[in-house]
Amino acid sequence: MDHTPAIAPAGQPLDDDGELTKLHPGYAHALRVRTTLTAIPFLIGALVLETAFLSEGLFPSGIIAGPVLVIALALIIRVPSTRYNARGYQISADRLRVVRGLLFRSDTVVPFGRVQHIDVHQGPLDRFFGIATLTLHTAGNHNASVSLPGLGEPLAREMREEIRAHIRRETV
């Protein structure tokens, strides 16, 4: 579904309240793996505490590691999918709109005419899931770089080419 051509035909205006394009499903998995990796140190810490107190014999076993495990599982199962659902983008002939944030929503529009340079970045985890982050850099102090993570890697490259072509067209 996310490999359908996302770039609207030229001339079609961007509707600010319109439907957002979803990110690559791999992004939800990548987020889940990242949350798991963050949770592991806490779990290890809890287990260490657990063993330390176990020798004392003060508490029944599992009183520290148990809640930590439950919270970690809840975060790993719930948060990535809600975060994935909260994110989205919209691209038109001359601008890109990026929406992100669960509690603190932000909704940014960057016109291609103001883009200074473009990055496509892929970390090791991103490569495994076949996704990439597209970053647009502007000259403004606020939003000096607007990044859109979780695009399918071919789509990210395609979008970069599209934006670059737009910049060149404008400049020449």
Next chain:
Amino acid sequence: MSEPLRTAPVSVILGALGSLRSAIVPAIAIAFSGIGGGGRFLIAIGVGVAAAVIGTAFSYLGWRRLTYTIGETDIRVESGLFSRSARSVPYERIQDVSLEAKPLARMFGLVAVKFETGAGGGEDLTLEYLTDAEGERLRQLVRERRDDETAAEGADQGAPARTGEEEGDVLYALSPAKLVTFGLFEFSLAVFAVLGGALQYVDNVSDMDVWNVDLWYGWLKEQGSTVATLGPYAQAIGAIAGLFGLIVVGMVTGVVRTVLRDWGFTLTRSARGFRRQRGLLTRTDVVMPAHRVQGLVIGTGPVRYRFGWHRLSFVSLAQDAEGESHEVAPFAKMDEIAPIVAAAGFRLPDESTRWQRASKRQRTDKMMLDAAVFVILTIVAAVVAPPGLFLIPLGVAVLSVGANLYAWEFRRHALSDTQIFSTTGLMSPTSRIATRLKLHSVEIAQGPLARWRGYATVHLGLAGGSFAIPGVPLAEARKLRASILETIAATDYSRLDQAPAGQALSVDQSGFSPNRLAT
């Protein structure tokens, strides 16, 4: 033209003097400390001489090894004793060239030439020191080169590039009398911080233990017992006199600092842009191309605002030494500011401006949040503290509610066909004006509370500054963004500088015509 040049030879002496100056303090410290017993004065003199010799040697080598080349498209500087570095700055990236003459350099007729590129982080290119004439020549040259390039790219440019020194009209100047008035408003107790620093220094180099509480306590007790014998009236008079003295010290500090910084402040408008000269001891001379001005900030202070004084600064990629926007009129009435604003191609809000207020829901939320802290304090005080004390935080809570309600009246924004205005502040209102065309992105941000209550903060991407409008109702924020984006998307970034620059030339020959304002 393209052979490598050196800075003025006198720079060597200035560099040596600089290292000598930094050696004086340790030398004095050695002379007055216990190090070395009887021969310590000799050691001190030795340190001074060594510093002078080493400083001169390094200064000379540094001077020998630093060359600059005025190329066809860029300025190149090669420098470094052991590790060489070569830097190239293209003319088109130079935001402005400023000349700064520190007191010592000024005596030798030298200036430090700074090429501002807007790269940030103090990475600007500085040549220390060139002769006055060479600095001025370099500035002219950079300006001409850049204009040539602009002219080559913008084919529609009809007017020939002017050469030579343009004197331009004086837009704004600070007379000595006005400067003193300005200084009175710049009330500052910084002198006490300096005194504190000096005390710390005395503490470090002498045996006197400044931070020993007992020493001061003893002294105070002595003074206190003297005061206590004077009776209540004398004590009150003493307190008032002390307060009065503090105010006088603060005002004198303000006047001295202001006079040092802003003596002979003149802002002139020439064909190429704005030129600002100021300073009594350290004289600076900055040129700002008009089309590089991204936005304006009109600020004021709580007291001076009551007398109708304001401060105008230009937001651009280049910044003053303190990392702030360029101040172009530090102390002016609105009717003095208006012509400067017009010359920069901006328009002040007038009667036809349709102001929009922030959302009333945001006012209520902000009021409740701000007051909540004091209400909690009140409850805590009522439970824990002696009776009656809870009235203080309660009073503050009521005050904060009142201030928030009243401040809302002053928080507003407006969108004209080319610009965006925003005003905030109850005691000292600050206005920001930005050209819609020169914005880089628009963001609508909402916290959890704002989402629930349906308002948002609009952040605008402004080069060299920030521009945020809080508490805009969501529907209006979307409308605002749509119309700003319509303007931005119409012109590409690479045309931003050229279009107004080409127009600025024709405008300058026919006075300031209104169509200039539309760019």
